Amino acid sequence: MKFGIVRFPGSCDEVDAQLACARLGDAVILWHAERDLRGVDAVVVPGGFSYGDYLRVGAIARFAPVMGEVAEFARAGGLVLGICNGFQVLCEAGLLPGALLPNPSLRFIFRQVELEVARADTPFTRACPPGQRLSIPVKHTTGRFYAPEPELRRLEAAGQVLLRYAPGHNPNGSLRDIAGISNAAGNVFGLMPHPEHAVDPLTGSVDGLSIFASIRDQVADRVPA
């Protein structure tokens, strides 16, 4: 199993994502300027401040050469995980529905939040213990999930909402408490919380590991060893 983690200028959590993935498989960095996914089995678009968050979060990064390959990979059914800024980039790239808007407080907010797994039968959540909340930190200024109302209803009906903030834990006014959402095909997933920062009991929680373990299990099922 080989994870690839994209590095844009201004990415900050790419090494954290690499460390998290390395607990479960190989993990390599994919350079933004190269059109080469290096044969990875899954792509992580990490958190941080790609291009300084300038202009609009995720707006510039989605044009990076490597993103063309990521889009191809996704179209072919490859698993793509976007975390925080990565989620924003995937929305901008049209690989995920909706958009992320500024937090109503207009502030950066760091907080350990609890999440409910809305679906535990997807490539990104299959290893999550059923019925159990995940404790994972959020840290962002622009994390309010938004989609027009009809689109929201469609997303809910289609089962594309995979993670929700638990009652009282929505830090940013995301509509319908949506914390993580997938594309219609189910192979691209974005979330604002940072599972890569919840993989070690010493740093607070191990609940994020199940997201990466889900990806590993999914890849293992698809590619007989």
Next chain:
Amino acid sequence: MSNVADPVPRHRELGLTDAEYELILNGLRREPSPTELAMLSLMWSEHCAYKHSKKLLRRLPTEGPHVLMGPGENAGVVDVGGGFGVAFKVESHNHPSAVEPFQGAATGVGGILRDVFAVGARPIAVLDSLRFGEPAQSSRSRYLLERAVAGIGHYGNSIGVPTVGGEIYFEPSYEQNCLINAMCLGLAPHDRLIRSAAAGPGNVLVLLGALTGRDGIGGASVLASAELGEGDAAKRPSVQIGDPFAEKKLLECCLELLDSELLVSLQDLGAAGLTSSASEMAAKGGVGLDIDVTRVPLREAGMEPFEIMVSESQERMLCVVEPGRVSEVIAVCERWETLATPIGEVTETGRMLVRAGREIAADLPVGILVDDCPLYDLEPAPPAAGLYPPGPVRLDPSLGGGETLLGLLASANIASRRPVFEQYDPIVQSRTVRRPDQADAAVLMLGDGDGDGAVRPALAVSIDGNGRRVACDPRTGAAEAVLECAANLACVGAEPLGLTNCLNFGNPEKPHVAWQLVEAVEGITEACLALGVPVVGGNVSLYNEGPGGPILPTPVIGMVGRLPDARRAAQTGFAAAGDAIALVGEFAPLSAGSELAKLRGHPPEGALPVLDFDAARAAHATVRDGIRSGALTSAHDIAEGGLAVAAAECCIAGRIGAVLRVPADLDVFAEAPGRAFLVSGPEAALEGLPIIGRVGGPALELGDVLKVAVSELAEARERGLVGFV
């Protein structure tokens, strides 16, 4: 203002005294050119020359077994084992922040980060130490607080360095002159550490990073009006804008250049820009430099040579490269979208030669820039009476114990800092084992963070300084700040490796301020010697004054330590019902200088408890050892608000009550920071320690002084800063 009939001499407008200018004339045996005058006036400023503090700083102990680089380099470095060193430094950005708090604070963080990666270390943590006027009374203070915090978060968060701790105090004396001190820690393998001394005549001087604009030209712009015609000066922008995105690329670029061994030396550009960086590099290397300002890439057209030499545009570094490797350097920089421009070369002349193409703009011996500024002796005199007025009575002295405790917890200096630290990312880089509010010191794992199950060596870091106590007694108050830092480290099981400090004081030409400064440095020195902790760096910020006089004397101490295993790091909160609570350390607190004294309207005056360094040191060791052995599950030093507030904080953090006996004659709100602790653990494990209570129940009970529900305590503490930031 000056007029034609009575012109103020240019050197005076630039801040040089007549006597200093005389020295320059004698040294040069001619009049300096405008560019030379600009360069000299900045290099001879307090900020660059430390002319009122240098002699004093020589007293600080700087040597120790772990020291790899001491004061003098961009950041001090101590060995942390495993082939790694930790670089760290604290620096002020007070005056820019008072003008534009968001950008001032942001560029303060940017500046201290550059100091750390200038020595080859990857920044792994930021801490901030902030001082403002009273937030409840002053909308200006609320504005400064809100914008400064936003600026710090903006820079630190965007660049991917966690902000892991800090401190904030509110006092009327900071109303006009807020303090914004930022500290950064970085980690480097020994063989990546690099110094700033330029070397190797014929080597190339390469400027890295941002374009040069007219940022921060402020003071020197009087030259602009002289050279470019009246009226232009006012239009000159001087507010520096931070660009964390540019610095992120610059940081990665510099570390890659060092990993590839492409650099001879490296230096950041800070105050006084190219002038200061280049002359420091030349002086340390005993060489000369030949710079052509027309090669410096500019953001604006028509900049004069002196403007280019003194510009304080952010996100720039200067390095020395062997001629054969310049193209490799440029290639690495291109990959990181960072400009790299050869602007000069190292010479044997010992002179700083600044050219604009064929024209010579400055030709100075390096020594006159760096060494020849006179150092002044202070004329200290203790004040006959207190310097700071009493404040209003905010807490009625007739209130009972419970209400007094709730009042203290909700007061601005003690309340929860959550509204602040929630705006900072404390976890990026995956090292943070203790984030704000979890323990008295932040704990950061060394290594790659992938050693599950194995021993996890870690760093601990704390920043402290209480101006009220220093105002009462500068020597004791400053020593207490050192002790409190060490106590904070002990609370997570760490022993100190070194410290850095920022001396924020008023006008040192005033005898009382000079006395505060001298005494405070003496206190830091005594404490460092007693604890065996070397000072490896720091910063001095003087002339912090408002219309009412000087700020409280505010030495800020940042201390870094090591603990063998992060898995054992203790927390502030009581851990389990039934655990015993012990009071460790000799604790004879007094009320002078305490938070309660302030809230009751007393000025910062009176005697502080006498320091017994040996006893404090023994208490620290007891706590440290107890944590390392696993005997203690919680530890908290007793500081602002005394035993009562410390106990309340342990209850709030642990979400559990406690019943404590109050030692005879002890004022539960009096203070003696740095000397004593509340620790808890299973009773058997606390054998030999003076047990004063037990964890459990829904309330904190302190003898017959008070009994308050933990939920009420928590509510008071959470409420204190809400609405101010």
Next chain:
Amino acid sequence: MRARVLVKPKAGILDPQGQAVERALPALGFDGVHNVHVGRLIDLDVEDPGRLPEMCERLLTNPLIEDYEIVEVAGQPQGSAA
């Protein structure tokens, strides 16, 4: 050509910046201000103005959440203050 792109939050989308301004004004003694919205302004020289709409749709704005207008700037700002 010097062009200016004005970007505003789409009607109906929460605009916390606008709200913050609206809340802050009365406290400073400015009454009678309503309906505040905060957006972005992008000034740029373009060689091929024909590509501006595409740049707006793809890069300068997110059509899901923002509206825009393109204004030509004749050399210098049209009105002026400060």
Next chain:
Amino acid sequence: MRARVLVKPKAGILDPQGQAVERALPALGFDGVHNVHVGRLIDLDVEDPGRLPEMCERLLTNPLIEDYEIVEVAGQPQGSAA
């Protein structure tokens, strides 16, 4: 009156956003774009437009680092797209 305040980084002051956008564009397939500056726009209804300059100085802009111009908006945006 419906007014619009256009806020731009002061000339000579570093504009990191403008720089970053300009630098990124060619690699992203947008050539021939220069001199990019990113600012803000504020639309608002004011009862007393005479107070707008003061509002700009005190709240809407940061006069140390930003310039502004005030434009009257006739009911609806003048140009339009999207």
